[in-house]
Amino acid sequence: MSEERETRHAKRQRLQSQSEKRLQYREEQEIKRKNLKHVKIDENLIKDQDSNDSKLPIKRFYRQRAHSNPFSDHKLEYPRSPDQMNWSKFYPKFVDETTGKLSKQVTIADIGCGYGGLMIDLSPAFPNNLILGMEIRVQVTNFVEDRIIALRQQHFKEDKFQNINVLRGNAMKFLPNFFQKSQLEKMFFCFPDPHFKQRKHKARIITNTLLSEYAYVLKEGGIIYTITDVKDLHDWMVKHLDEHPLFERLDENFEKNDECVKIMFNSTEEGKKVERNKGDKFFKCYKRLPDHPKL
Numbered sequence: 001m002s003e004e005r006e007t008r009h010a011k012r013q014r015l016q017s018q019s020e021k022r023l024q025y026r027e028e029q030e031i032k033r034k035n036l037k038h039v040k041i042d043e044n045l046i047k048d049q050d051s052n053d054s055k056l057p058i059k060r061f062y063r064q065r066a067h068s069n070p071f072s073d074h075k076l077e078y079p080r081s082p083d084q085m086n087w088s089k090f091y092p093k094f095v096d097e098t099t100g101k102l103s104k105q106v107t108i109a110d111i112g113c114g115y116g117g118l119m120i121d122l123s124p125a126f127p128n129n130l131i132l133g134m135e136i137r138v139q140v141t142n143f144v145e146d147r148i149i150a151l152r153q154q155h156f157k158e159d160k161f162q163n164i165n166v167l168r169g170n171a172m173k174f175l176p177n178f179f180q181k182s183q184l185e186k187m188f189f190c191f192p193d194p195h196f197k198q199r200k201h202k203a204r205i206i207t208n209t210l211l212s213e214y215a216y217v218l219k220e221g222g223i224i225y226t227i228t229d230v231k232d233l234h235d236w237m238v239k240h241l242d243e244h245p246l247f248e249r250l251d252e253n254f255e256k257n258d259e260c261v262k263i264m265f266n267s268t269e270e271g272k273k274v275e276r277n278k279g280d281k282f283f284k285c286y287k288r289l290p291d292h293p294k295l
Contacts, residue, residue, distance in 0.1 A: 025061045026139075029146050037145050040092035041152040041162075054153035059115065062143035076136075078174045085178055091130055093162035106130040107185040109217075111171045112192055112205065114269055116144035119164045120151065121267035125259060126163070129185070133166040141168040172205065175213055182219035186260060189226045191270035194233040206237040208244065215246040218288045223250070225264055227283035229274045234282035247286040255285055 079085040088095045088102045096103045108126065110118050113133025122131055135141045144166040151161040169178065192205040206226070214224060224247065226237050241247050255261050265271065265281060274281055 022061050025058065026142075029057060029061075029142070033142065033145055033149065036149050038089040038092065040095075041149070041156050054150050056150045057143055057146035059143060062139040064137055064139045076168060076170055076174070078169060078177045080177065082176075082178060082180045082183075087130075090132070090165040090167070091163065093159065094130065102130075104128075104130055105183055106132045106179070107183065108132070108188075109134065109171075109179070109184055109186070110188045110190070112136070112189065113144065113166060114190070115140060116147055116164075116166065117268045117272075118188060118190055118264060119144075119166070120147070120161065121263045122260070123161050123164045125263060129163060131164045133164070134169045134171050135166060136168065136170050138168065141166055172203075172210060175217060179217040181216055182222075184218050185222050187214060187218060187222070187224050188260075188264060189224070189237070190264060190268045191228055191274075192233070194228065194230040196230075196232075201236070204233070204236065206240050208240055211240060211244045211247065215244070215288060220288055220290050222288040223260070224286045224288070225260060225283070226285075227264055227268075227271070227281055229270070229279045229281055231280070231282060234284070238284055241284070241286045245292065246289050248289050250285040250287055255283070258285065261285065 087106060088100070091102060094103050095101065107129045108122065108131040110122075110131070110133040113119060113135050116133055119131050119133050133144060135144065148161060148164060148166065155161060167178075189205055193203070195201055195203045218224065224241070226234070226241075228234050228237070238249075242249060261283065265283065266275075271281065
């Protein structure tokens with residue numbers, strides 16, 4: 001019994017030490033994040049910093065539950081309308097110095113961006129587009145912010161990763177608060193929460209009502225990309241997109257040749273996990289159709 005008590009005591013001490021280390025790391029990263037996440041990272045800024053400031057964040061210190069209830073009150077900040085959204089602090093490199101305003105709009109959105117893998121691979125492929133990730137989980141959002149800051153610091157000479165950023169938001173509630181009508185060109189839904197129980201299906205990211213909101217912010221000809229490793233969820237998304245009058249399924253020829261499909265298939269952390277476990281990936285792409293003329 002004495003040995004068992006000692007083992008339990010040692011385990012508690014180890015867990016307490018790990019918790020303290022995690023909290024200390026998060027506090028240090030938060031200070032750095034507040035100072036750097038909305039500033040233009042250039043040579044002058046890099047000169048004044050310690051070399052450790054540009055290290056990539058350590059993912060294990062940002063772990064939290066894999067899923068979050070989209071209907072809960074998450075105390076999120078959001079603009080009353082897209083006109084009130086200050087995008088310049090997210091993309092300081094693209095601010096016009098004469099007007100102080102952003103020189104272009106966000107046109108690509110990764111909904112539920114997770115740890116940011118898709119955005120980071122999209123960034124060099126679409127250097128002239130502003131790309132935004134929306135993520136509802138606090139610590140995951142913090143990780144992506146810290147990851148982008150570190151990448152911008154590491155590649156400041158090439159001005160890389162200046163066109164991506166993340167915000168904590170609930171796309172199921174507040175998407176039209178951030179984006180104007182027909183603003184987006186591409187929307188990604190990669191490995192969303194499957195909400196397996198039937199009573200939870202209303203919380204899925206693709207529903208008839210939500211598709212109408214996505215159609216509102218997506219321009220005519222814009223593309224919705226979906227991918228999951230859950231066949232039931234894939235069938236659900238395909239069914240709802242097929243039934244919606246403002247979306248049309250794209251054929252296999254498009255999927256074979258589209259650069260975004262290739263990036264989406266291999267870039268996300270969830271996708272890489274599926275690959276390691278030799279699982280299946282199911283994906284489909286849909287084009288936004290023109291609005292129906294009023295009768």
